[in-house]
Amino acid sequence: MQAKGRNGFIILLFIAFLIIGSSCSTSPTATLGTDQVTVLRLAHNHGESHPVHQSLKKFAELVEEKTDGKMKVDLYAGGKLGSEREVIELLQAGSIQISKVSASALEPFANVYSIFSLPYIFESKEHYYEVMDSSYVQEIYQSTKNKNFKGLTFYDAGSRNIYTRNKKVESPDDLAGMKIRVQPSPTTTKMISLMGGAPTPMSYGEVFTSLQSGVVDGAENNEMALTTDNHGEVAKAYTYTEHAFVPDVLIINHEVWDKLPDNFQTAITEASIESTEYHKVLWEKETENAKAKAKEKGVSFYEIDKSAFEEAVQPMHESFKQDKELQKVYENFRSLAENGS
Ligand code: GCU
Structure with a gap:
């Protein structure tokens, strides 16, 4: 079998x-x-x-x-x-x-x-x-x-960030042609398209083998995925796009x-x-702890200027603002942000 x-x-x-x-x-x-x-x-x-x-x-x-x-x-x-x-x-x-x-x-x-998956809906952990x-x-x-x-x-579940085999991802151009695993949700699929990559939805249990066999070139998740689920054995470049806190x-x-x-x-x-x-x-x-362990396994962590990614996903914010069902919840969430709207 x-x-x-x-x-x-x-x-x-x-x-x-x-x-x-x-x-x-x-x-x-x-x-x-x-x-x-x-x-x-x-x-x-x-x-x-x-x-x-x-x-x-x-x-x-x-x-x-x-x-x-x-x-x-x-x-x-x-x-x-x-x-x-x-x-x-x-x-x-x-x-x-x-x-x-x-x-x-x-x-x-x-x-x-x-x-919750709308990228950059949350402006900070606070x-x-x-x-x-x-x-x-x-x-x-x-x-x-x-x-x-x-x-x-x-x-x-922390902030979600993009990781690939070995490529630091500084702008949407860097994701061109890269297959990035996403959670099976329309919002995350749309997000990766706008962020420049080719979204590949699959359930979490399939991600490690897909990274290993090259079915995908990267994924996006918190640091824990690198250690408790071994993604860091294959993906060595983790870039803080901080696009979501899901x-x-x-x-x-x-x-x-x-x-x-x-x-x-x-x-x-x-x-x-x-x-x-x-x-x-x-x-x-x-x-x-996960970051320290991943570093020992050869994973590099990169801080970047996220603004190009934030700009790329703005059309999604516009859709939420105009969506009859979602606009209220969008406004509610944004009303608690430091910088308001
Ligand atoms: C996080 C989350 C899981 C989810 C996973 C994913 O690890 O805790 O519940 O399945 O992300 O990317 O699918």
């Missing part, structure tokens, strides 16, 4: 196990009001050494603690249950109850999430945090009941949420907020 086919088979087995499991044992709602433990399954695509996994473990511990052990969160890490798109579908169907996915992966399910901690983002979290999911909180978002199946008693909902809400704060500190520390 090919590696990809074998992986697909393992995922299918897992999903069958989840579906059979949820029909004959403790479903999250069946146990309410009894002495049994309610178990929520949480899937995500990072490995166990990744800081996001550490923060999700923290979230799970806090939920258990706050419910005196009456509610447990089981973690399925490393993309075991499929790509981000696949786990969102599993969550909507109720086979899993919680997931951590990139905001970009949510865009095909709810257009409002495209705002602006990004200000927005993420604001009621504007809470409104987005609450807006997807009709899609059967709801946002709970975010985990910092958060990771914790989502929960809406029907499950609605059926949880108040004290369980409160425990989840509090655990979400506390784990996000825990993650902010961890992320900063681990990003520094």
Whole structure:
């Protein structure tokens, strides 16, 4: 069996196990009001050494603690249950109850999430945090009941930057003819086109082998991708285009949420907020570690003047400003920027 086919088979087995499991044992709602433990399954695509996994473990511990052990969160890490798109579908169907996915992966399910991938919407890390901690983002979290999911909180995933095998990327001209992997979202695809490259959408789990085999010439992500997912073994030039801060978002199946008693909902809400704060500190520390490790592996980091890239993507800002559905959220986010509009 090919590696990809074998992986697909393992995922299918897992999903069958989840579906059979949820029909004959403790479903999250069946146990309410009894002495049994309610178990929520949480899937995500990072490995166990990744800081996001550490923060999700923290979230799970806090939920258990706050419910005196009456509610447990089981973690399925490393993309075991499929790509981000696949786990969102599993969550909507109720086979899993919680997931951590990139905001970009949510865009095909709810257009409002495209705002997070709009390049240079955030002018600094401070602006990004200000927005993420604001009621504007809470409104987005609450807006997807009709899609059967709801946002709970975010985990910092740093700034996204372009990396290639060995080319420092100073201007859109440098990206001409280069195939750059993007997250499967229309906004990131458009972004790389405007930034001068040839966008190649694929799920995260495929990026390392695609870099290795030359299917793509580069990708864009935070520094952690260089180490925890080994991209730095192949990509040696990392340029700070700082074109986006796309958060990771914790989502929960809406029907499950609605059926949880108040004290369980409160425990989840509090655990979400506390784990996000825990993650902010961890992320900063681990990003520094990742940079140091990547340097040891021969990766060079380049600071550049980003203005040519910012200018190149301005048409996207114009589209957001004119889009009936997105203009309000665009204005809300921009209103918290230091320099206003
Ligand atoms: C980040 C993010 C992942 C996402 C990945 C990607 O690493 O944390 O959730 O899958 O970017 O580029 O697809």
